[in-house]
Amino acid sequence: AQSVTQLDSQVPVFEEAPVELRCNYSSSVSVYLFWYVQYPNQGLQLLLKYLSGSTLVKGINGFEAEFNKSQTSFHLRKPSVHISDTAEYFCAVSDLDNAGNMLTFGGGTRLMVKP
């Protein structure tokens, strides 16, 4: 069984400042990792994913995440945020043996970008 912990439920930040949203996971097997974004009153959209290869993954809207196997982390970063990045961000994990394509989600982090 896997679990995902997003350590911060809310992250306030000023526009154009850098941001890091933290995600740690636990699993007894190798995993795929995902970040999804949910804008107000919308469904979840994929930001980026790590399947294999380079541990630094670039996604849409200038976001990137780094997979750190030893620390079982997959933190999301953006060097300069915009007001439009205000949303809820979910980290998710799926194990490589998961024939059912199931995802385990973290509790979410609400990013609040202030002018």
Added chain:
Amino acid sequence: DAGVIQSPRHEVTEMGQEVTLRCKPISGHDYLFWYRQTMMRGLELLIYFNNNVPIDDSGMPEDRFSAKMPNASFSTLKIQPSEPRDSAVYFCASTDTGSRQRQYFGPGTRLTVL
């Protein structure tokens, strides 16, 4: 592609009434998932189907909840009778093996039970 389609987008009903939520997955996808999102419990997987067959319904909260997938392009989630604590946003998502476990989410149905 129109993406995953859910209807209705909003539903307000009274306690004790039957509620049916609908989902049309992306054409060609063979996995379909139902999730519930609340402030208290976050995003919970209720049930998922593969090739129209329910595979794991361990997340379905009670016998009041049931889900069906009569064909590859349609699924329903039914609550009978509904209760105020069922108020939540219900999401449907679909994927296929070739998507490497990326799930595509619908816009959700916001359910309010009075």
